[in-house]
Amino acid sequence: xxxxxxxxxxxxxxxxxxxxxxxxxxxxxxxxxxxxxxxxxxxxxxxxxxxxxxxxxxxxxxxxxxxxxxxxxxxxxxxxxxxxxxxxxxxxxxxxxxxxxxxxxxxxxxxxxxxxxxxxxxxxxxxxxxxxxxxxxxxxxxxxxxxxxxxx
Numbered sequence: 001x002x003x004x005x006x007x008x009x010x011x012x013x014x015x016x017x018x019x020x021x022x023x024x025x026x027x028x029x030x031x032x033x034x035x036x037x038x039x040x041x042x043x044x045x046x047x048x049x050x051x052x053x054x055x056x057x058x059x060x061x062x063x064x065x066x067x068x069x070x071x072x073x074x075x076x077x078x079x080x081x082x083x084x085x086x087x088x089x090x091x092x093x094x095x096x097x098x099x100x101x102x103x104x105x106x107x108x109x110x111x112x113x114x115x116x117x118x119x120x121x122x123x124x125x126x127x128x129x130x131x132x133x134x135x136x137x138x139x140x141x142x143x144x145x146x147x148x149x150x151x152x
Contacts, residue, residue: 001037005044005052006059011037013059016067018102020074027123034120036105043101058094074098 001011018031031037044052062070076083078099080091109121 003044004041005047005056006040007056009063010056010059011040013061013063014040014098014101016065016070017059017062017074017098018106019067020071021099021102022106028120031102031106034106036108036110039105039108039110040101043104055097059098 003011006014015032015037018037022028022031022034024030024033044055047055062073065073074095077091077095080088080095083091107120
């Protein structure tokens with residue numbers, strides 16, 4: 001898999017990080033098996049070159065870590081409120097950035113572009129609806145008349 005923005009080490013690091021956030025289960029495949037990583041350039045095309053440089057370094061380093069160590073590091077980053085104040089912003093950025101990249105690719109609905117991709121949205125019974133402008137009373141009535149947690 002090639003990217004205009006990420007080198008091969010960074011791509012491998014993103015696959016590994018994606019599998020920490022989306023390991024898969026009986027019904028849904030893992031991030032790395034989904035194949036959605038091939039759309040990474042769509043996400044990175046408007047990113048600043050300095051940020052892409054830093055992302056390449058971070059993901060390249062993560063590609064060299066054993067998976068168990070990577071799980072520990074990403075869990076620490078996700079629980080950043082327990083870290084020293086000086087480390088919290090960096091840990092928050094790492095968690096938000098890597099989880100955001102992984103989840104936005106996996107749950108993007110891009111399976112419509114390639115029939116070989118898993119049908120993530122179908123398996124989740126996710127069918128988002130667009131609501132036209134709606135006032136507060138209509139929104140309150142909608143919320144009260146629907147149990148949005150029933151599908152979870």
